[in-house]
Amino acid sequence: MSExxxxxxxxxxxxxxxxxxxxxxxxxxxxxxxxxQDVSLAFIGDGVYQLLEGQDTSExxxxxxxxxxxxxxxxxxxxxxxxxxxxxxxxxxxxxxMPLTWEDEDDDWAEKDSIRLVSRAELADVLDDxxxxxxF
Amino acid sequence: xxxxxQVNEGPYQHQAxxxxxxxxxAALDAGHEIMRVFFYHDGVNNGTNLTTPPQDDRNIVNRWSxxxxxxxxxxxxxxAAAQRRGIVDEGEMQRNGKDAQNIADxxxxxxxxxxxxxxxxxxxxxxxxx
Numbered sequence: 001m002s003e004x005x006x007x008x009x010x011x012x013x014x015x016x017x018x019x020x021x022x023x024x025x026x027x028x029x030x031x032x033x034x035x036x037q038d039v040s041l042a043f044i045g046d047g048v049y050q051l052l053e054g055q056d057t058s059e060x061x062x063x064x065x066x067x068x069x070x071x072x073x074x075x076x077x078x079x080x081x082x083x084x085x086x087x088x089x090x091x092x093x094x095x096x097x098m099p100l101t102w103e104d105e106d107d108d109w110a111e112k113d114s115i116r117l118v119s120r121a122e123l124a125d126v127l128d129d130x131x132x133x134x135x136f
Numbered sequence: 137x138x139x140x141x142q143v144n145e146g147p148y149q150h151q152a153x154x155x156x157x158x159x160x161x162a163a164l165d166a167g168h169e170i171m172r173v174f175f176y177h178d179g180v181n182n183g184t185n186l187t188t189p190p191q192d193d194r195n196i197v198n199r200w201s202x203x204x205x206x207x208x209x210x211x212x213x214x215x216a217a218a219q220r221r222g223i224v225d226e227g228e229m230q231r232n233g234k235d236a237q238n239i240a241d242x243x244x245x246x247x248x249x250x251x252x253x254x255x256x257x258x259x260x261x262x263x264x265x266x
Contacts (some may be wrong), residue, residue: 004256021144027216031248035256096166132255134142135263 006131008037008080012047013136017062022050025136026068033075040130041072041078042123048086051115066098073102073114080114083123139163141173142251144265146181147196148189156264157199164207172210172254173200175243177265181222182244182255183213197240201258204242211243212250 012028012126016022021114043051055066072080079101092112118126127133145152160170172176175182187197204211212224219232225239239245255261 006256008252025234028248028251032252034249035252037252037256039236049255056157132261133263134251134255134261135265136144 006037008032008039008130009127009130009133010039010041011127011135012041012043012050015046015047015116016050016052016055016066016136017057017060021136022047023063023065026065027094028134028136029072029077030068030075039077040081040126041077042081042083044083044086044123045088048082048090048092048097051082051093051100053096053098055128067130069100071100073100078102078112078114079116080123081116081118081123081126083120084117087117089112137163138169138171138259140171140254140261140263142254142261142263142265143173143175143179144177146178147187149178150265152264152266153196153200154167154194156262157196159264160209160264161203164203170207170209172212172257173204174251174254175211175213176191176217176248176251177238178221179265180213180218180221182256183218183223183241183245184238186238193234197258201241201243209242212245213239213245214251215245215247218245219238246260 010025012025014021055064057064094117101111102114103109104112141156143153143156147153152172182197189195194205224234224237225245226237228245229237
């Protein structure tokens with residue numbers, strides 16, 4: 001669709017429910033996947049809650065969109081950076097998050113982890129390397 | 137510089153749209169290009185012509201319309217966000233069986249692809265919101 005390939009970062013800073021930012025951010029990611037850019041997502045602060053395993057919204061009547069994250073691999077969205085300190089500050093570990101994977105067609109469709117646990121300092125370098133940052 | 141602007145918050149509730157407007161105006165006055173202003177989340181509420189603010193306050197919607205007209209700005213309201221929040225143009229009115237439209241002068245309703253395209257084609261994307 002475009003000859004220019006830019007590094008697109010979607011920075012997710014908020015809890016999945018409570019406000020609509022997380023869901024409308026995902027909508028941008030899904031549409032953006034059609035544009036063949038170099039896409040990453042990052043989850044910092046309360047944004048790490050978006051990836052929590054076992055989300056149940058039945059009592060609050062909010063739309064549970066957590067399964068959408070599991071489909072991101074099929075959209076070639078395979079780089080999900082999670083900030084280690086943000087997890088720790090909330091008493092969470094990688095084991096509390098959904099297992100998110102993608103299939104690498106260049107490696108005999110091997111199943112690989114989409115989540116990349118990075119320190120705050122490492123994430124700062126990743127952000128510095130981006131062309132565009134959509135902040136939600 | 138070729139800028140694109142994303143506005144994520146509605147008028148009056150939040151100053152983000154004021155800041156975006158002032159940035160756009162200053163950038164244009166300085167000779168820069170604004171290739172698109174994209175209104176997302178509650179930012180779509182900047183595009184309704186039904187607002188009636190008190191006379192001693194700024195009229196945020198009209199201000200965008202006037203700036204858009206003066207500089208031929210491409211001011212895009214996200215369709216998905218607009219449908220949730222009741223921002224309707226002629227096409228949306230017919231498509232969704234509504235009996236009214238309220239899109240303000242100079243705004244148009246289109247898809248999220250316009251935001252991605254703005255990111256690709258601009259040199260800087262400025263995001264205004266929390």
